[in-house]
Amino acid sequence: MSAVITEAYRALNAQQHHDRQEWGLQSIKYWKAVKEVCDRNGFASLLDYGCGKRSLERALTPFGIKVTNYDPAFPELAASPEPHDFVVCTDVLEHVEPECLDAVIADLVRVTKQIGFFVVATRPSLKNLPDGTNPHRIVENRDWWLSKLAPFFNVTPIEDAASTKYFGVAVTPK
DSSP: OOOSSOHHHHHHHHHHHHHOTTTTOGGGGGHHHHHHHHHHHTOSEEEEETOTTTHHHHHHGGGTOEEEEEOTTSGGGOSOOOOEEEEEEESOGGGSOGGGHHHHHHHHHHHEEEEEEEEEEOSOOSSOOTTSOOSOOOOOOHHHHHHHHTTTEEEEEOSOTTOSSEEEEEEEEO
């Protein structure tokens, strides 16, 4: 499989996570929705793909939900994860380098056994990386992202279609 991140970009992300305490905490915004999916489907565990600082794990552990964390910016979380029934990937895909996007989508297909919950930003980030570049490497609209995911997943949009900032989808493998 091709690389899901280049070494240079991994290092920039690692530095950003180290330097900015607020960086890598976006998944916490979705913990209630994620818990609801777990409850409705009887999932006792999930994979947080691109987990950042593991805020989703901190929110769900008190409810007995086991979170497997994967994030290539953290050496201790960079091992290729095993497939899971439920995969959460929030505020990640727009950060992927364009040359790595196909590999990341292929990896998401590999690890998603039943359901995925993905949230993607469709605008540039308001913050820059340490080298001054925007961390949203792929800034595309909702339709573009849907066309990238649709060949691999059955995709159901779940966020406000009128949003120009982000959107969410529920996916199931084809």
